[in-house]
Amino acid sequence: MMRPAEDLLERLGRIPELDIGTDVDLSRLNTFRIGGPADILVEVPTEAALSTLLFEIDRSRAPFQLLGLGSNVLVPDDGLRGVVARLVAGFKEVRTEDRRVWAGGAVTLAQIARRTAAQGLSGLEPLSGFPSTVGGAVFMNAGCYGTEIKDLLVEARVVGADGEVTVWTPEDLEPRYRSTRLQQVGGIVVSALFELVPGDAKGCLERIDELNRKRWESLPSGHPNVGSIFRNPPGDYAGRMIDECGLKGLRKGGAEISSKHGNVIVNLGDAKAADVLGLMLAARAAVKKRFDVRLEPEVVLTGELEAQWEKTVERAPQAGKARL
Ligand SMILES: Cc1cc2nc3c(=O)[nH]c(=O)nc-3n(C[C@H](O)[C@H](O)[C@H](O)COP(=O)(O)OP(=O)(O)OC[C@H]3O[C@@H](n4cnc5c(N)ncnc54)[C@H](O)[C@@H]3O)c2cc1C
Structure with a gap:
């Protein structure tokens, strides 16, 4: 058999x-x-x-x-x-018509930002400086420098677990800070439609370069990472809190809480997922003790890691979480 x-x-x-x-x-x-x-x-x-x-x-x-x-x-x-x-x-196709841009779910934000900027369309510049597909950005409601992807989104085309296609408006996504309803109900973003505003092509491209320079100055370079490991709690910054707990530079196996940014964990070369999870738990416990604030992961814990995390931090898994 x-x-x-x-x-x-x-x-x-x-x-x-x-x-x-x-x-x-x-x-x-x-x-x-x-x-x-x-x-x-x-x-x-x-x-x-x-x-x-x-x-x-x-x-x-x-x-x-x-x-x-x-x-x-x-x-x-x-x-x-x-x-x-x-x-x-x-899923890597892009089409523009006047101010509107259709991009497949696998197109990178950097690609569409540069392409639309060169065409004299402004809006995506603040989102061009971190690695992301269009689909991943919509799923996460990714954002930077005061702009979130939902601000530019007209609609997203989503394939559900049953294979059916639906079209979601920003309101349907119920976007919040690094969160959308897709994270609860599942669904794959196969394309997205954005509306941008006219701008000066040269100025838009220069702004992309300027923001990217600024972005990389604030982040650790040279060691693999996933950007912010925790969501910022309301009214504060996870990085500041972890820093005040004196945890910058803390190592576990091959992973380290970056000495440049408290909310970034870097892989020094041979880090294991278990090392990263260990540092996340240490940071969460220290911040809870000092500030009475429970940090929540921004990074998506895949496979059994999510259940492991939920079990260790003694919280019930999120209700109704989808398999996709
Ligand atoms: C150096 C660095 C800097 C960063 N800075 C920022 C920042 O400033 N702001 C910010 O918001 N994020 C930042 N991030 C985090 C990350 O870039 C974003 O969360 C990004 O949107 C993830 O996109 P991705 O395509 O890599 O998705 P992945 O990491 O591959 O996946 C993340 C989640 O999205 C889901 N997903 C991926 N594609 C789709 C799709 N087509 N449809 C539905 N779900 C999908 C995955 O299943 C997974 O659950 C940074 C990361 C790094 C490494």
Whole structure:
């Protein structure tokens, strides 16, 4: 009799256009450079292939994780079971018409920001300085320098766990600080429509360069990381609090709370997910003790790491969290 994983693999093999790999090292697919292998990694080039893939995954109840640029994920040391997917090819298309820009879910913010700036369209400049796909940014409601992606969004096209397509307005997303309803109900952003304002092309491009310089001055460079590890609590900064607890420079295994920015953990070379989680727990405990504030992760804890975190910090897992 065929084992479930083999059965799933065989069914995925029948989906046209999918590029399928097994036992694929995930550490090269995230900016932390941490994590073990994916049982199955699929590269999905079209919406039709994505819908069929999601249908098969739903049917098999296999664990599923979508990755964008992997700039906000922590992957377990023993990797991810089930299926990990990445959007490629058809999801990298961009089209502009007057002030409106349609971008596929796998387009990077840096790409559309530069492209639209060069066309004399302004708006995306503040979001161009960190690694992100359009889909990942909408899912996270990513933001920088006072602009969040929801401010520019007209609508997002989303494929749900059942393979059905729906169109979400910013209101449907219920965007808050680094959070959207997609994080509860699931769904894959296959494209997004933005509305920008006319601007001077040269000025927009210069602003991108200026903001990027400023961005990199404030962040540790040279060691892999995922930017902010915790969400800022209301009215304060996680980095400031961790700094005041005297934790900058604290090391565990190959991971370190950056000595440049208290809310960034860096991989010094051979960090394990367990090292990062250990530092996160130490920072959370210290901040709770000193400020009576519970820091919450901004980084997405994938696979069993989320349950591990929830168990350790003695909180019930978020109710109704979706599998996608
Ligand atoms: C140096 C550095 C600086 C950073 N600075 C900032 C900053 O200033 N502001 C900020 O907001 N973030 C920042 N980040 C964090 C990160 O870049 C953002 O969260 C980014 O939006 C994540 O996009 P991604 O494509 O890499 O998603 P991933 O990290 O691959 O995934 C993150 C989550 O999004 C989901 N996801 C990815 N693609 C899709 C999709 N198409 N549809 C639905 N869900 C999807 C994934 O399943 C996962 O749950 C920084 C990161 C780094 C490394």
